[in-house]
Amino acid sequence: MRLTVNGVEWDLAVHPMKRLLDVLREDCSLTGTKEGCGEGECGACTVLVDDAPVCACLIPVAQVIGANVRTIEGLGDDHPLQRAFMDEVGAQCGICTPGMIMAALALGPRPSLARIKVGLAGNLCRCTGYEAIYRAVRRAADATSVETGAVRP
Amino acid sequence: MRGSVSRLTLVRPRTLSEALKSLRDDPELVPIAGATDLYVALNFGTLTGSRYLDLWPLRSLRRIHETEDVLSIGALATYTALIKARMVRERLPMLVAAAREVGGVQIQNRGTLGGNVANASPAADTLPVLAAADATVVLASHAGERRVPITQFYTGYRKTVRTSEELIIALEIGPVEGAQYFRKVGTRAAQAIAKVVMAAVRGEAPRIALGSVAPTVVRLPRTETSLAQGGSIDDAVQVLQSEINPIDDVRSTAEYRRRVAANLLRECFTSAAPPGG
Numbered sequence: 001m002r003l004t005v006n007g008v009e010w011d012l013a014v015h016p017m018k019r020l021l022d023v024l025r026e027d028c029s030l031t032g033t034k035e036g037c038g039e040g041e042c043g044a045c046t047v048l049v050d051d052a053p054v055c056a057c058l059i060p061v062a063q064v065i066g067a068n069v070r071t072i073e074g075l076g077d078d079h080p081l082q083r084a085f086m087d088e089v090g091a092q093c094g095i096c097t098p099g100m101i102m103a104a105l106a107l108g109p110r111p112s113l114a115r116i117k118v119g120l121a122g123n124l125c126r127c128t129g130y131e132a133i134y135r136a137v138r139r140a141a142d143a144t145s146v147e148t149g150a151v152r153p
Numbered sequence: 154m155r156g157s158v159s160r161l162t163l164v165r166p167r168t169l170s171e172a173l174k175s176l177r178d179d180p181e182l183v184p185i186a187g188a189t190d191l192y193v194a195l196n197f198g199t200l201t202g203s204r205y206l207d208l209w210p211l212r213s214l215r216r217i218h219e220t221e222d223v224l225s226i227g228a229l230a231t232y233t234a235l236i237k238a239r240m241v242r243e244r245l246p247m248l249v250a251a252a253r254e255v256g257g258v259q260i261q262n263r264g265t266l267g268g269n270v271a272n273a274s275p276a277a278d279t280l281p282v283l284a285a286a287d288a289t290v291v292l293a294s295h296a297g298e299r300r301v302p303i304t305q306f307y308t309g310y311r312k313t314v315r316t317s318e319e320l321i322i323a324l325e326i327g328p329v330e331g332a333q334y335f336r337k338v339g340t341r342a343a344q345a346i347a348k349v350v351m352a353a354v355r356g357e358a359p360r361i362a363l364g365s366v367a368p369t370v371v372r373l374p375r376t377e378t379s380l381a382q383g384g385s386i387d388d389a390v391q392v393l394q395s396e397i398n399p400i401d402d403v404r405s406t407a408e409y410r411r412r413v414a415a416n417l418l419r420e421c422f423t424s425a426a427p428p429g430g
Contacts (some may be wrong), residue, residue, distance in 0.1 A: 015158050017162075017205070038192070040260055053258055054262050055263075059188060062163055103257075121343035122258050122344060
C-alpha cells in the first residue's frame with residue numbers, strides 16, 4: 001500500500017482497515033500525531049489529508065492511498081506556528097498541540113478570531129483555556145506576513 | 154484502540170455498478186463513506202458486521218446539482234461540501250446551519266449526508282432538516298432505483314426500509330416555501346450531540362421536525378395543522394406536547410426535552426429573524 005506522508009512515499013504492508021493514526025505512529029514512526037479520545041471528539045490526532053484537517057483516528061488507511069498526508073513533523077522544527085505556540089504559551093501538557101497546530105495550518109492567511117474559533121472548535125484543550133492558543137495562531141499569521149511577505153502554509 | 158481491525162475486511166469498488174454488484178452478492182456487506190462512526194463503534198464493542206464496502210472513492214456520489222426544481226445532493230457530499238455549495242446555501246440554508254454544527258471541521262470534512270441518513274440516529278443533526286424539507290431518499294440496487302420519502306424511511310430506532318442490496322445514492326429536495334429554521338440544543342456550542350434538535354419552515358404550510366424526542370426523527374403534523382389554521386402559539390405548544398415522546402437518557406431528561414422543544418417552537422414561530430434561515 002502506497003501513501004505519501006510529508007512528501008515522502010511509503011510502501012507499507014498494513015491492514016487496509018488499520019487506522020491512519022496507527023499507521024503513522026507504528027509503521028512510519030511519526031509519533032508527533034497524538035491519540036486523545038479515539039472517537040473524533042478531541043482533534044488531538046488532526047492531520048491534513050489533501051490540505052483538509054481530519055481525525056487520523058477515524059480513517060482506514062486504505063482511504064488515503066494516493067492522497068497527500070501532512071503531519072506535525074512535516075512542519076520541521078521552526079515553523080511560525082510552532083514558535084508562536086511557544087511564545088504565547090499556547091501549549092501546556094502538549095497532547096492537543098500537534099492537532100491544534102495542524103488545524104490552525106488549514107485556516108489560511110490571517111484568519112479572523114471568529115474564523116479561528118470555528119476552525120479550532122474540533123480541537124479540545126483541557127489546559128490553556130484556549131485564549132493563549134488563539135493569540136498564538138493570530139501571532140503566527142502576523143509573523144509570517146511580516147517576515148516573509150508570504151502567506152502560510 | 155480497544156477493538157482489533159484484523160477480523161475486518163474492506164471491499165473497494167471502482168464504480169457504483171461494482172458497488173451494487175458487491176451488495177447483491179454479499180448481504181453482510183456494510184457500506185461506509187467517511188468512516189466517522191466506524192471506529193467509535195469498534196471501540197465501544199458495538200460494531201455490527203465485519204465486511205465493509207468502501208464508497209469513499211466513488212466521486213459520482215459527491216455531486217450536488219439541480220434538475221428543474223429539484224435539488225439533488227449526492228449521498229457522499231460531505232458537510233463541508235454542503236456548507237460550500239451555493240445551491241444549498243440559497244435553497245436550503247437550514248441544511249447549511251445543521252452542517253456547520255456537526256462536530257468540528259475534521260468531522261465536517263469526512264462525514265456525509267448519506268451517512269447521516271443511513272446511520273439513522275434519532276439525534277442526527279441533518280434528519281430534522283430533511284424531514285422538514287420533505288426530502289426523498291434515492292435508493293439504488295443492481296435491479297434499479299426507488300424513491301422513499303424521508304418520513305417513511307425510518308421504521309423504528311435505528312431501523313430503516315433500506316434492504317441489504319440497496320445503497321442510498323442521493324437525497325432529493327423540492328422547493329421549500331417560507332422562512333427556514335434550525336436549532337440544535339446540546340451541552341455546548343460545538344462538538345455536542347443534540348439533546349433536542351429542530352428544523353422548521355415558517356410559511357403558509359408550516360413544517361416542523363424534531364430530533365432526539367422519539368426513536369426516530371419526527372414530523373409534527375398536528376402541530377403544523379394547528380399553526381396553519383391560525384391557532385395561537387400557546388395552542389401549538391399544547392399540541393406539540395401531545396405529539397412528542399421524549400425519554401430520559403445519558404444526555405438529558407424527558408422533562409427538559411419537552412420544555413426545550415416548546416421553547417424552540419416559540420422561537421421559530423414568534424421571533425422576527427429565526428436562526429438557521
